[in-house]
Ligand SMILES: NC(=O)c1ccc[n+]([C@@H]2O[C@H](COP(=O)([O-])OP(=O)(O)OC[C@H]3O[C@@H](n4cnc5c(N)ncnc54)[C@H](O)[C@@H]3O)[C@@H](O)[C@H]2O)c1
């Protein structure tokens with residue numbers, strides 16, 4: 679259709695990329711444009727054929743892909759993990775260089791499932807009321823990165839809300855080899871499980887003397903991510919979010 683948003687998918691043969699290609703074909707007001715695989719030249723994706731590119735590839739490739747798409751004048755919705763402050767600042771700089779009328783957008787979300795986004799928000803709200811908080815993420819064994827992008831995001835959100843509330847550091851009497859205590863992200867311990875049969879799951883454990891709160895999000899199927907991806911495409915295509923935006927909660931009235 680004439681006014682449809684033209685959406686190209688980078689990483690189109692992957693688990694997420696192929697799900698996005700199918701979701702786009704069924705979505706109102708969107709037209710699938712190019713399906714780019716690892717063997718293709720990303721240079722083919724331009725504003726002549728694409729309004730928004732959706733990028734689901736691998737952590738080692740995503741920064742390069744996003745910078746190239748920005749250089750080519752294309753706005754991007756990114757679901758690939760592996761982002762840190764240094765990489766985000768490279769994207770911000772690339773966007774600033776190009777900014778002007780009709781300026782471009784990059785949107786990055788570690789998780790597009792509403793259950794995960796809400797778990798993150800609830801965990802950050804709850805964290806200052808508890809002495810201890812730890813994050814456990816559980817995923818399918820084909821996942822390349824650990825801990826998950828979502829768990830890093832959650833740990834940072836917990837640390838930030840505890841920092842603002844001036845909470846004391848969490849008690850931990852572990853001595854000697856601390857490898858089994860997981861990765862420490864901004865002072866929050868994050869544990870990664872890889873298990874056949876799982877898809878994408880996260881649990882936040884919050885403890886006080888004599889009580890525990892568990893906040894858990896389960897994505898049983900990749901269909902759980904699709905409404906969030908389509909929402910992000912619509913928001914980015916609207917032109918209302920120029921520059922870099924991180925996190926699906928931006929678009930939700932939480
Ligand atoms: N944000 C979310 O909600 C969400 C949900 C699920 C997965 N993820 C993340 O998305 C990423 C992809 O996950 P997946 O399960 O689809 O992985 P996958 O391995 O199934 O797919 C990745 C695809 O990218 C392709 N690829 C690699 N380098 C490329 C390049 N330079 N250009 C184009 N294509 C390239 C690979 O050939 C593969 O087909 C991971 O980082 C994962 O953590 C995010």
Ligand SMILES: O=C(O)C1=N[C@H](C(=O)O)CCC1
Nearest residue numbers: 759788789821826827828878
């Ligand atoms: O399947 C994956 O890989 C997922 N990756 C994201 C992460 O690392 O947080 C989101 C959930 C699924």
